[in-house]
Amino acid sequence: MSVEISARELTLGHGGEPVVRGVDVTPAPGAVTALVGPNGSGKSTLLRALARLHSPDGGRIVLDGRDLAAYRPRELARRLSFLTQSPLVPAGVTVEELVAYGRHPHRGLLARDGDGDREAVSWALDATNLRPLAERTLDRLSGGERQRAWIAMALAQRTGLLLLDEPTTYLDIRYQIEVLRLVRRLADEHGITVVVVLHELNQAAAFADAMVVLAGGRIVASGPPAEALTEETVRTAFRIDTTVTVDPRTGVPTCLPTWREPSPAVT
Template sequence: MSRLSTDQLSLSYGSRPIVQGLNLRVPDGLITALVGANGSGKSTILKSMARILTPAQGGVYLDGKLIHRQPTKEVAKNLAILPQNPTSPEGLTVRELVSFGRYPHQKGFGILSAEDNRMIEWAIEATGMTMFRDRPVDHLSGGQRQRAWIAMALAQGTEMLLLDEPTTFLDMAHQVEVMLLLEKLNKEQKRTIVMVVHDLNHAARFAQHLVALKNGTVLYEGHPEVVMTSQMLRDVFNIDADIIPDPRTGAPLCLPYGLAEEPAGSAASIGEPATADYRDERVQAMA
C-alpha cells in the first residue's frame, strides 16, 4: 500500500524542466532512499512531496487526495519534512526547537497543551537528546543538532518523515548515529521514511526500498539487493564499480573504481524505467 504517491508529476524551476511524468509510490512502513547524481531531481521531488514546490503538471497524492489542495495544517499532521541544512535562531534551546513541531496541532494563541508537552518530551527522549534538552542548539555537535531537528519532526506526531540528505556535512560517526536513529524509528514505530541519500552504501544498508533517478526519471526501483548492481551504477552514475555483500549485514556494498569508459547502452540508460522482470534478468545474468 501507499499513502504517498505521484501521478504524471512534472516539476520545473522557471522554464527549466527537472522532472517529467513521474509515477512513484512510496511503500508504507519502509525506509525509501532516493539516489542519483547531482541534478537528478531527488531533492526537487522530495520538496514537491512535502508541498513545498508546486507541480507544473500532474500531482502528488496523500491518502488519495491531491496534497496541494489540502490545508497546510492537515498535511503537517500527516507528514514532516527535514530540509537540507536547517538553521535555528541563535540561543534557541533543544526543547524550544522541538516544541515548534507541535504547531500543526495548536489552537488559539499557540499555548502548549498537556498532549503537546507529552509529545515534546517523548520526541526528545526517543532521539536520545534528554541530557541536551535545555542546551542551545548552536552549542551542539553536528550529530546532536541533526538529532534535535529530527526530534522536532517527530514531535509533529506524523507517520511519515521526509528527510533531505540528513547526513550532509557530518563526520562518519555522526552519519552512522543519525542513520541508526532513523532505522530505530522505522523498526520500532513503523514510520514511513523517505530520504535523499548521497552515500550509496548507507542507502543499501538502511533502506528497504531504493529509487535510482537520472534526469528526473526513475531508472531502477525496488529492494537494494535487486537495484544495487554494477549496471545500475554505470547507467545512473556513469561509474565503474563492483558490488559485494557486506560481510556483516549482507547488504550490497559498492566498491567504485573509476568512471565508466563509455556511456551505457541499456534501455535504462536512455530513460526507460527498468521493470522488475528486467532487473531480475540482469541480476541473474551477473550472478
C-alpha cells in the same frame, strides 16, 4: 501511524526544461525509502514536491487517498514533516524549545501547551535520545546532536510521514551513522514512513528498505537495495564503473568504484 503517499506521472520544473519527468513513486508505509542519484538528478526537487513545496507541472501526488493539493496547510502539517538540508540555527534556543516548535500545527496561534503537546515533545526527545541535552542551547551541540534535535522537532509534529533532505550532509562518519540508525528506528519501532535523500550509495543500501535511483529526472532503478543497486544501475546513473557485491548473510549490496583508468581501446 504511518502515512501512504504516492506520485503518478509526476513532472516537475523550474520554469524551463523539466527537472523530473513522468516519475512514479510509492514509498512503502512504515519503511525507509532512499532517493539517490547524481547532482541535478531531481531527487531533492522530488522530495520537495512530496512535501508540497514544489508544484507539479504534470501528474498527481496522493496522500492517504486524497490529492495532496486538497489539504489545508495545518491539516497537511499534521500528516507529514519535512526537514530541509541546512536549517538555520536560532540563537539561544534550547533543544527542548526547538522541539516544541514542532507542535505549532496542533495548537491555535495563542494557545498554551496542553498535555498532548508536552507528551509529544517528551516522546520526540526520548526517540532521539536527546533528553539529557534538553536544556542545552543548539550552539553548544555537536553536528550530530544538532541534527538529531531538528529531527526531534519534526517528530514532535506527530506525523506518520517524515521527509528528510540529505540529513547527513556536513557530518563526519560517526554522526552520519548515528542519524541513519535513528531513521531506521523511527520506521522499525514507531511505524513512521521515511523518505530520505542521500548521496552515499552504500549508506542508502545499508539503512533503507528501498532505493529509488534517479538520473536526468527519470527513475533508472527502484526496489530493494539488492535489486536497485547494481553495476549497470550505477553506470547508467553516475557514468562510472563499479564492482557491486552482496553480503550473503544480510543481502546488503556494497558498491566500490573501479579506481584505475580503463585500458585504452586496441586499434
